[in-house]
Amino acid sequence: MVALASNDASQPEAPALEMRGIEKSFPGVKALRGVDLNVRSGEVHALMGENGAGKSTLMKVLAGAYRADKGEVRVNGRPLTLGDPAASRRSGVTLIYQEISLAPNLSVAENIFLGEEISRGGIVDRAAMRKRAGEVLETLGTSFGPEVQASRLSIAEQQQVEIARALHRKSRVLIMDEPTAALSDRETERLFSLIRKLREEGLAIVYISHRMAEVYALADRVSVLRDGGYVGTLERSELSAERLIQMMVGRPLGEFYRHERHKAGSEVLEVKNVSDTRGKVRNVSLTLHAGEIVGLAGLVGAGRTELARLIFGADRIASGSVLIEGNELRARSPLGAIRTGIGYVPEDRKQLGLFLEMSASENITMNVLDRESVGASMLRPKRLRQLTLQAIKDFAIRVASPAAKALGLSGGNQQKLLVARWVEIHPKVLLLDEPTRGVDIGAKSEIYRLVGELAAKGVAVLFISSELPEVIGISDRVLVMREGNLMGELRGGEGQDAITQENIMAFATGAASSPA
Amino acid sequence: MPPEPTENVRPPSAGGNAAPWRRLHGAGPILGLVILCTLGTLLNHDFATFDNAMNVLTRTAFIGIIAVGMCFVIISGGIDLSVGSMAALIAGCVILLMNKLGNVGFSPVAAVGLGMLCALLIGGSCGFLHGLCITKGQIEPFIVTLGTLGIYRAYLTYFADGGALTLDNTLSDTYSPVYYASLLHIPFPVWVFIAVAAVGGVILNRTAYGRYVQAIGSNEQVARYAAVNVDRVKVLTYVLLGVCVGIATLLYVPRLGSASPTTGLLWELEAIASVIVGGTVLRGGAGSITGTVVGAILLSVIGNLLNLTNLTSVYLNAAVQGFVIIIVAFLQRRRR
Incomplete structure (x- = not known):
């Protein structure tokens, strides 16, 4: 197939991969607006940018999964037919997706x-x-x-299979999209040494990541995308965290956690000696007050999500009780919890949170349809539209129109959509499970602001997060779980009561426990 | 970059790039219908007559009414294979009841009226039963209704002793206007069809319930975690479909005045085909009543054309419908 073209190997200087002026639009969104990317053989080229900046779209154009509206791609100097996965594969480009596809x-x-x-x-x-x-x-x-x-095989091992497949196909350009997202530290280290080895063998590697530390560890050069546009490329010698963040966000970050400490109001939620049926939550008691943000920290698997699901009525309680404003919740189901004013933003927003195929408007108003209907549950389109537009404005959701599908939004905007749905029910208690996971820096700070505003309005917020700086920055007090038990509470005083990484980790790892 | 959501928000009427394609897709079934009708007019000059049009629409009414109910079930992510058998069972029970009531001294009008009411009740109860097995029993809709498909028709056959159940003559005379009468030259079943479709459209698009049906079909787990009473909504879709089958049957019975083991045979095929041809995806989540109505008409126009012309044998009618479903499903697959 390539016999005719093989003569032009007389351009030794041609970069392994050259993308020029790539443009791509989706209904209502311009995903890429003239992006350039040059990757040399034998380099690891990091591609950074917020979620929704266009990194994945760009790579899908390269892999032939999307057809670009404009622009050209050259692989080892040869033009690539766009929008044809087979042509991309033949040209020696392999994309290793976030989700392994063995x-x-x-x-x-x-x-x-x-x-x-x-x-x-x-x-x-x-x-x-x-x-x-x-x-x-x-x-x-x-x-x-x-x-x-x-x-x-483990996920790390499956990744190795994907890489093996790429090598077997004699790929010269390897694109890895957030390859360490699901790996342990040791697996990450092994992957890195493998990547370095491939670099020495002359492969061009495009490495997409959010994590600054990984980029420092691997990258020879870094290109940054923002809002579908190409911002610039830094050589390794020019790298600095501050500069990268500024390029990604487009402004200095300034105050990240702007949350002001609140005076806690009256007690809203009381959880008394609650255990689940699987031993993941053991005899946990806690209270939430109106207007406070309570962080729930702990290692992965400590039972935080399970606890939130128990409070929300999604799973069965084996023993103990949940009280809202002093009244015990009897109907133990999500519907019962919602009716008493408990909202739950699950960690897995795509599987459990959003109606991906439905519009932004339908997603936002789903929980208040009964309240906002008249007569025999007739919808009032104008009223729903008004609610939607207001929420889009309040939450700064970037969406082309209220009728745009949730599927097409970036992670941060999807998350805001979900929080907006819960805010519509005027919740007394809002359980947020890793609300900033997979969300870019700009959207994170907006989510912190929103959560702060909700607390200021008197909502009791339980903020589950595995990112300690975030928990410390946003919480009025912090609860720490370990192996299903509530190990202790940090109220933000002095010494052992201070909300610090050290104190949280002491509880989370079992080095300390409070008699609570 | 400070987000400027309000500036980005365009009214849907301004349309994104999706709008033309979506509009085109919505027009697919109508386009198909237009092409078929043009073809029909060219092939046979009896086709484009008012009488033939009314004939087609009257025959469409039964399947069309069931298809409207089926549309809800399919959008919610379910399926009901039993509607044909259910229609047969309802027809049989209604005839038995009317005859009985007539014999014990009820006036023909009262007997027919009670019988018709009973059709709705049986349909609704069958649907309720399906809904309970599916939600509380947590059995796949496919399995539940495959089971009842066999059960209903077997009971009808048993009641009819393998033969046919026939409505007494006096009752038949009283009952026949329900099928044969017309208003403003439009047969009564067509009016009912229009009414059912209109009500169905309003429920699906203009009520909270309709929105919930779509939400469940879109992602049941998410609906459970939103304020949607998933089980109740699902049970109601089957009840709604059962009532639709009841309505269709009570229009159908006076046509022949009898019920036999072949009554309603393959109606499930035609009803499901109507929904799918109308652009509703079998996976659920979204669908359209208008599309379903057009789909139903399209299928019976095909049948009508096969009758009027000698393109293929009329015995192949079901085969043609089967081909149409598969082709449409194939076209839908492309949209992903």
Whole structure:
């Protein structure tokens, strides 16, 4: 296929990847507005930007998943046919998505050869595939062999399979989209040494990440996108966290947590000796007061989400009780909780939070349809539209129109949409589970501002977060869980009562416990 | 970058890039209908007559009314395979009841009236039963209604002793206007069809309930965590469909005045096909009553054309409908 074009290898200086003037629009949103990107062979090129800045869209254009409206792409100097995944693959570009896409029931070897099986006379030659796959895995130094079933591998190992597949296809450009999101520290370290090895072998690697530390550890150069536009590229020697943030956000960050401490009002929620049926929450008691923000910290798996779900009525309580303004919640279901004024923003907003296929307006007003209807539950379109526009304004949700689907919004805007839905019910208690996860820096600060405003209006907020600076910055007091138990509370006083990383970690790791 | 949401907000009428495509898609079934009607007019000059149009619409009414109910069920992410059998069972029960009431001295009008009421009750109860099995029993809708598909028709066959149940003559005379009468030259079943479709459209698009149905179809778990009473809404969709089957059946019974094991055969195919052809996705979440109505008419126009012309054998009618569903599903697949 490439025989005709192979003569123009006479351009040794051509970058491994050259994207120029890429533009791409989606209904209502201009996702890319003339983006340039140059990646050399043998470099790790970090691509940074807030969620919604256009990084993933740009990479999907490169992989052929999207067809760009304008612009051109050259791989090793040869123009690439846009919008054709097969052409992208043939040109030696491989994208490793955030979500691993291996066929779980096939072996590692079968996955590596998926779609291009070695066959002899129409029959798949398993032995040959196993042998070749084994060779590739060996160069990567994996701890598993080619005949293991993909579903048995950890995420880090599945990633290695994807990389092996790319190498097997002789890819020269490897794009990794947030590859460490689901990896442990040790796995991340292994991945990094693998990436460095691939760089030495002359591959061009585009590395998309939010994490400053990773970019420092790996990148030779960094390009920044903002709002679908190309902001600039920094050489390694020019890197500084401040400069990168400014490029990504477009302004100095200034005061990040602007939350003012509130005077707590009357007691709104009381949780008494609550345990769940699976041992994930053990005999937890806590109270929330009107107008305060209570951080709930702990390591992953400490039972924080499970506790929030118990309060919300999503899971069954084995023992104990939940009281709202002194009245015990009897109907233990989300619907019952919502009716008494408890809102819950789940961590997994795509699976549990949003109606992705429905419009922004429908998402925002879903919880108040009964209240806002007249007669035999007839909707009032004008009223709903008015509520939607108000919420879009109050929450600074960037959306093309109230009729735009939630699916097309960036993570931060989706999250704001979800918070807006709960605010519509005028909640007494709002349970926020990792509300800033997967949200860019700008949207984070907006979410902090919103949460502060809600508290100022008298909402009791339980703020679950694994990011300690955030918990410390926003909370009036902090509760810490460990292995299902509430270990202690930090009220923000002096010494051991101070809200500091050290004190939180002491409770979270079990180094300290308060008699509470 | 300070966000400027208010500036970005455009009224939907201004339209995004999605609007033309969406409009085009909504017009798909109508376009198909126009093409078919043009074809019909060219092939047979009996096609484009008022009488034939009314004939087609009257025949559409039964399936169309059921399809309106089916539309709710499918949008909520469910399915009901039993509607044909249910229609047969309702027809049989109604005939038995009317005959009985006539024999014990009720006036024909009272007997017919009570029988018609009973059709709605049986339909609603069958739907309620489906809804309970699906929500409280947590059984797949496909399995529940596959089961009742067999059960309902078997009971009808048993009641009819393998043959046919026939309405007594006096009752039949009283009852026949329900099918044969017309108002302003438009047959009565067509009026009912229009009314059911209009009410269905209002419920789906203009009430909180309709919004909840779409929400559940869009993502049931999310709906559960929003203020949606998922179980109640789902049960109600099946009840609504059952009542629609009841209405369709009480219009259908006076046509022949009898019920047999072949009554309502393959109605589930036609009703589901109407919904799908009308642009509602089987996965649920969104759909349209207008589309469903057009889909139903489109399918019976196909049947009508097969009858009027000799393009293919009329025996292949169901096959043509089957092909149409698969083709439309194929076209929908492209939209993802």
